[in-house]
Amino acid sequence: MHTTMPESHVRQAATAHDVARHAGVSQSAVSRAFTPGASISPAMRERVLAAAAALGYRPNLIARSLITRRTGMVGVAVGSLANHLYPGMLEALANRLQAEGYRILLFTAPRDGNADPEMEQILRYQVDAIVLAATTLSSHLADECSAAGVPVVLFNRTSSRAAAASVTGSNHDGAYALARLIAEAGHRRPAFIAGPPNASTNRDRQEGFLAGCAAHGLPAPIIVPGGFSEAGAIAAITELLARPEPPDAVFCASDHMAITVLDTVRHCFGLRVPEDISIVGFDDAPPAAWPSYALTTYRQPIQPMVEATVTLILERLASPEAPARQVVIPGELVIRRSCRLPPGVEPEG
């Protein structure tokens, strides 16, 4: 003999109304019981909570958002997760955002380019903010979001438009530092395997590298496109090594490409790194630290970058009228063993 249904499958979910009836109180009271800091007596809250538990009630956050105008969802657009920098970033961002009471609505930019129709959807979901972490996404999209009044933070890229906030590593300075390291280690023929020309991240690294080479007495590097992809990187290094005067130091615009290049150089061309050729990357993605690679690179500190991203979001949510800030997180040179060392310098680890 039982009074309440024995919780069978697929019952219609209990609503605040059901709970109110069950507890013999108003529906408003139910709402208050689930609103931290609302004006409600302990006795009442107790009573409501008991009824809620009995019915397996769960507040409908979607319905709530309709009136509060906050969904608690942050749209995150990522390109390929094949770049080893992004899985860690995504996980850290999700954790940090969860701690602030937000969840990630994830959008992946399809390979074949045009992500705009999908991005249109992201706005229809009334996300509270958007993080754009795909180098390939048009900045037109960022404008679209800003126009819709949704705060946008560009992660690991910038935009010429002032409306978008952004968080990046020190791309220019990092690449400059790598050029200097290469010069001081006595290399004479630098090369640069580039990412997509329209990616701000790639552009800044290229500029920094060229400036660094020039400043430290190196000739202008050979520049070959690699497109931030494995296939592109292989094609690029193959072309470089086919030259009559192959480079003695190669800077890859991302660790992802650098790892591929390292493997290719060693296992396809039988070269020793760094004795025959030095390879450096950018990011300090996890595999860069693996002993098999021991890649010399420039770190983009994920945790601080994520931290800054969340801060920017919260800032703009609090005061939408404030100007968008562009934050640059300083990185650091990580000297391992894939690049010849200048006199007196020791690798880490």
Added chain:
Amino acid sequence: MHTTMPESHVRQAATAHDVARHAGVSQSAVSRAFTPGASISPAMRERVLAAAAALGYRPNLIARSLITRRTGMVGVAVGSLANHLYPGMLEALANRLQAEGYRILLFTAPRDGNADPEMEQILRYQVDAIVLAATTLSSHLADECSAAGVPVVLFNRTSSRAAAASVTGSNHDGAYALARLIAEAGHRRPAFIAGPPNASTNRDRQEGFLAGCAAHGLPAPIIVPGGFSEAGAIAAITELLARPEPPDAVFCASDHMAITVLDTVRHCFGLRVPEDISIVGFDDAPPAAWPSYALTTYRQPIQPMVEATVTLILERLASPEAPARQVVIPGELVIRRSCRLPPGVEPEG
């Protein structure tokens, strides 16, 4: 003297009502214009669409979901993305789901164990379905979801409870096949570096490996816990190599651990692989194929697994009463160079 605001920033987003007024029609008409297959004349639709474009109207999917009872969101819970199998899985799943008109609401299980409070949130968001891809999440959670009437699919794990659908690779058979390979290559002292004992995936692989060893004349393997983590894997291999009779073949319960073990064995202990010791893994995660590792492993085919996951979701959404299916996707042995070869067998690549 203007009638409509000149679209400045942060205007309140236009609603269907605004569009209706602007077009001089009813709000219902606006709704119909944006509902494929609704009963509306071309002229009317045209008129509404024009007004919508003029106001920058975007249908509010959240409000819609309140009445349709479909949010178009699928909750996905992942553990650490450090396991290289998951980023690819997540990307593939997001793409596939997007093609079906669904987006991913992402939840990450915090390191320190208890994910239940966060999981409670996932249900409050009224997701249409849930994918559990974290080995560490309690299956109690899966029950919770089923009880709430939300279809659940376990990815890369199973549960003893019948309520949850699941998709896994052929863990038992794969591990069995690896044991056979090890035996036929002439090894005599097998070891197993295990994952968490309560993970179904680990359990199945262990059972398969033990069975395979027994069936092919090998002694029972030494079993050491590795916890699916890098630190655990290092501790495990260190312990194994300190034994008076160290193993000559080590099966790691995941590629993630196998990669770490390979690096440790080579760079910390100065051993040659596979001449001094054979290492095999499970998953065929991307780094397994990198030339520096050339890891012999058993493939879990991500694409078919994701496909099956989406199919299961769609199935259960269409007929909630149908029994939950447990799908096993067959894998295949991937023979590379981290394990000694049986006579006559050639590595791939």
Added chain:
DNA sequence: TTGAAAGCGGTACCAC
């Protein structure tokens, strides 16, 4: 085909 009106499940303001 079209418009009016009743909700969907909550929150917030209003008196009491």
Added chain:
DNA sequence: GTGGTACCGCTTTCAA
């Protein structure tokens, strides 16, 4: 502190 009620933005009967 509590209950009543308007309303968030949309879909969906129901008549016209």
